[in-house]
Amino acid sequence: MRGSMRGCRMTEAASLQAPRRRTTAQVLVTIGLAMMAVLVVVALFGPAIAPYNPTKTSPASLDGPTMAHWLGTDSIGRDVLSRLIVGGRATLLITFVAVAISLAAGLILGLASGYMGGAVDLAIMRVLDVVFAFPVFLLAIAVVAALGPTLGNLILTIAVVYTPTLARVVRGPVLSVKRWDHVEAARSVGIGEFTIAVRHVLPLVISPVLVQTSLTLANTIFTVTALSFLGLGPPPPDPNWGSMLAEARQFMELAPLTVIGPSLAIVFASLTFIVLANGLRDLLDVTAR
Amino acid sequence: MSEPLLRVRDLCVTFPARRGRPPVRAVEHLSFDIAAGQTLGLVGESGSGKTTAGRAILQLQPPSSGSVRLLGSEIVGMRSAPLRAMRRHMQLVQQNPYSSLHPRMTVARILAEPLAVHRSVPPRQIAERVAELMTLVGMDPSVVHRYPHEFSGGQRQRIVIARALAVNPDFVVCDEPVSALDVRTQAQIVELLQRLQERLRLSYLFIAHDLAIVRAVAHRVAVMYGGRIVELGDAAQVYQTPAHPYTRNLLDAVPLPDPARQRDRLAQPAEEPDFRGHAGRVGPCVFGKDHAATDTPAWHEVSPGHGVSCCFWPPENPARR
Numbered sequence: 346m347r348g349s350m351r352g353c354r355m356t357e358a359a360s361l362q363a364p365r366r367r368t369t370a371q372v373l374v375t376i377g378l379a380m381m382a383v384l385v386v387v388a389l390f391g392p393a394i395a396p397y398n399p400t401k402t403s404p405a406s407l408d409g410p411t412m413a414h415w416l417g418t419d420s421i422g423r424d425v426l427s428r429l430i431v432g433g434r435a436t437l438l439i440t441f442v443a444v445a446i447s448l449a450a451g452l453i454l455g456l457a458s459g460y461m462g463g464a465v466d467l468a469i470m471r472v473l474d475v476v477f478a479f480p481v482f483l484l485a486i487a488v489v490a491a492l493g494p495t496l497g498n499l500i501l502t503i504a505v506v507y508t509p510t511l512a513r514v515v516r517g518p519v520l521s522v523k524r525w526d527h528v529e530a531a532r533s534v535g536i537g538e539f540t541i542a543v544r545h546v547l548p549l550v551i552s553p554v555l556v557q558t559s560l561t562l563a564n565t566i567f568t569v570t571a572l573s574f575l576g577l578g579p580p581p582p583d584p585n586w587g588s589m590l591a592e593a594r595q596f597m598e599l600a601p602l603t604v605i606g607p608s609l610a611i612v613f614a615s616l617t618f619i620v621l622a623n624g625l626r627d628l629l630d631v632t633a634r
Numbered sequence: 635m636s637e638p639l640l641r642v643r644d645l646c647v648t649f650p651a652r653r654g655r656p657p658v659r660a661v662e663h664l665s666f667d668i669a670a671g672q673t674l675g676l677v678g679e680s681g682s683g684k685t686t687a688g689r690a691i692l693q694l695q696p697p698s699s700g701s702v703r704l705l706g707s708e709i710v711g712m713r714s715a716p717l718r719a720m721r722r723h724m725q726l727v728q729q730n731p732y733s734s735l736h737p738r739m740t741v742a743r744i745l746a747e748p749l750a751v752h753r754s755v756p757p758r759q760i761a762e763r764v765a766e767l768m769t770l771v772g773m774d775p776s777v778v779h780r781y782p783h784e785f786s787g788g789q790r791q792r793i794v795i796a797r798a799l800a801v802n803p804d805f806v807v808c809d810e811p812v813s814a815l816d817v818r819t820q821a822q823i824v825e826l827l828q829r830l831q832e833r834l835r836l837s838y839l840f841i842a843h844d845l846a847i848v849r850a851v852a853h854r855v856a857v858m859y860g861g862r863i864v865e866l867g868d869a870a871q872v873y874q875t876p877a878h879p880y881t882r883n884l885l886d887a888v889p890l891p892d893p894a895r896q897r898d899r900l901a902q903p904a905e906e907p908d909f910r911g912h913a914g915r916v917g918p919c920v921f922g923k924d925h926a927a928t929d930t931p932a933w934h935e936v937s938p939g940h941g942v943s944c945c946f947w948p949p950e951n952p953a954r955r
Contacts, residue, residue: 526733532693534748534797548738632838 372625373624377559387430388437392509395427399584416606417588419597429606430583436573437614439500439564446471447511452547454508455515460542466473470516473509481506481568482575496579503568507561514557518550525549552629559622563615570611586611595632637706640691644701645710645863647683647690649783660686662861663931664700666854670804671831673838675852675869677845679886683861684841688807691839692724693717703852704805717796722752725798729810731790735782740931741768741793742778748800767796772826788819795826805837812847845888849873854939857881867940868944877942919944 386395403422410417417427458469481503487503522528523546531545532538572578573587581588586607591604645664651657661683668674678684685714687696691702693709702710709720728734735744749755755763765775770791782790791811798806808827812820824847830836841870842848848855848869855872857865865878876882890896921934921944935941 526728526730527736529694530726530728530734530794530797531736531747533694533721533724533726535718535751535801536747537718537751545736 364558367628370624370627372627373620375624377617377621377624380613381573381621382612383435383510384437384617385447387433388441391431391434395424395430397424397427399423399428399431402491410602416602419593419600419603425585425589425603425606428584428589429586429610430489430584432607433578433587433610433614434565435496435583435585436569436587438623439462439503439569440562440614443503443569444507444558444562444565447507447561448507448554450504451511451513452554455512456519456542456547458512459516459519460538460546463521466516469512473512476505477509479506482571485568485577486575489572494577494580499569499572499578503565504569505566511554511557511561515550518553519546521548522546540557552625555629556622556626559625563618563622566611566618570607637703639670639705640668641701641703642666643701643703645702646698647685647686647692647695650700659861661690661697664690664863666856666863666866668805668854670837671835671868672853673831673840673851673853675848676839676841676858677848677855678858679843679884682858684843684858685809685851686861687858688726688809688839688841689883692726692807694720694726715943719752721803722754722801722901723803724805724807725801725803725807727791727794727798727808727811730814732814733785733795734794735790735797737782740779740781741785743780744782744793744801748797752801754801763800769799770797770799770830786819787815788822791815791819791823792826795823795830799830799834801833803836807838807839807841809841810843811840813842813844820847827851845873845885859883860947863945864943864946865941867937871937871940875937875940877936877940878947880946919947 369531392399398449401423403418405418405422412513414620416429419425427495434632454469454473456485458466484500484506489498492498523542528545531541536545554577569578569589570585573585574591576588576591578585590604593600597604643665645661646659647661649660650744651656651744662892667857676684676687681721686695690697693702693712700710701708703718704724707720708715711719723911739747742761745767746760750757755878764778768775773792773796775791777785782793785793791814795811811827812823815823827838827840828851831838838851840848852869855865855867855869856863857872857878857943859880865872865876865881867877872881873885876885890899892918919932923944932944933941934944
């Protein structure tokens with residue numbers, strides 16, 4: 346039986362792997378998790394850590410880096426570091442919530458599609474293809490223009506846009522796992538189809554999904570900041586990385602730190618998830634890349 | 635006479651045509667009975683439809699026609715809820731113990747699942763019953779919190795058997811239950827299956843390609859070829875007086891334990907007989923009967939309880955009567 350052989354190979358592959366690659370993967374995952382811890386702390390306790398009120402203006406505009414303002418002040422005298430710390434909160438909140446929604450939707454749709462097959466599969470996949478065909482920004486601009494630039498709309502748009510990718514990553518392995526022997530064994534024992542799908546198929550397709558989720562988080566950071574940069578993000582005066590960049594751009598030559606600060610924050614955040622995805626991929630041995 | 639535990643009549647499985655190829659008739663007009671506490675051995679070469687037959691009997695593969703009656707109820711075409719309840723009486727032991735256990739579930743959970751689904755014991759007694767099952771298949775109940783990969787092939791097959799027996803079935807399809815194991819373990823598992831049969835009065839459909847093992851376990855033997863049963867009889871009848879040329883061919887393929895004689899036999903290879911399908915042909919069959927004209931099944935009793943099909947009969951090999 347072909348399916349069964351594949352089952353063996355998958356479990357044994359991890360132990361046959363070169364130990365060096367495994368160590369690198371473990372280091373990568375550790376670094377990724379540490380970076381993510383920094384992000385989570387900033388997102389949760391931002392206002393408490395920030396040295397100043399991020400929306401309080403002062404006469405000292407575009408002040409260079411001083412001991413009082415490590416990254417200087419922006420065009421209306423707000424502390425850039427404080428805005429960076431508090432601004433991470435909105436960006437990360439949108440990112441995490443949106444990806445959580447698309448992960449949930451992707452798991453449900455991908456599992457239903459792959460497991461049931463036939464007409465259900467065809468219907469779900471065609472609808473997702475349509476969504477997939479939309480450029481992210483076009484759809485986001487359309488939704489935000491139509492429904493208003495609220496936090497909820499932004500989250501929903503991003504969630505919808507990334508659902509097809511995750512659904513596909515779930516569906517693929519489900520197609521193969523559902524033919525494995527232990528699934529037939531479960532059916533012959535008399536277990537219901539829903540339980541089989543959730544308990545006997547889903548846990549075995551989780552590794553590639555974890556990797557893809559991590560990559561999606563990195564992409565979403567970019568998408569959220571880009572939309573905010575274009576003015577489609579959460580409304581001012583609350584800070585976020587995208588709109589900070591947009592405001593600071595015109596004074597780039599006078600106060601370069603106001604641009605470099607948010608840029609580095611964005612790079613750091615997306616790098617976190619890319620490092621994590623790479624580490625997870627090697628650690629969980631997802632050979633499809 | 636009361637109805638046997640399992641009665642299979644004219645079971646057919648046809649896989650639909652694909653890309654211009656004709657439909658595949660995997661199983662055709664399978665008919666046999668299995669009495670309580672008895673084993674029917676099903677032998678045949680790869681691709682003869684043995685596994686499909688087993689899956690169709692358990693309704694894991696919907697049959698295209700025919701009837702399967704278990705404990706007096708027709709299970710072909712049964713709705714899914716009553717069928718799932720019916721699965722309490724019929725279980726499956728698969729070939730490959732390395733793939734038939736959920737790799738991320740502990741043995742305790744694997745064995746508890748069927749108990750919970752069929753509510754065969756109250757939730758509080760599940761742990762107790764799991765331990766009992768482990769003892770039943772000759773394993774130490776203290777290892778139930780381990781995962782399948784921590785066990786050897788033979789141990790895993792014991793766990794698979796324990797799972798099948800969890801709900802006290804009456805009938806178990808053993809689909810090549812030992813062919814993935816090494817020879818010594820094979821003997822242990824076969825012995826276990828026989829012991830369990832005596833103790834629990836189980837009926838087996840024992841699918842295998844190893845004729846020696848089937849001879850050891852089966853009361854009756856069915857020989858399959860090309861999706862049909864070509865010979866069916868008591869084990870002794872089939873092994874000692876094989877009536878169908880295919881059965882003779884299959885028995886001749888068993889290597890002789892004497893190297894010198896085996897070498898002699900291989901030196902002059904027997905000509906491969908031509909077992910062509912003879913279904914639906916007109917005119918008299920090898921036994922001199924015209925089934926198409928008289929509308930009778932292509933089946934001939936050579937002695938009481940020992941029948942043979944006139945299909946797949948090479949033309950140059952007339953029936954020995």
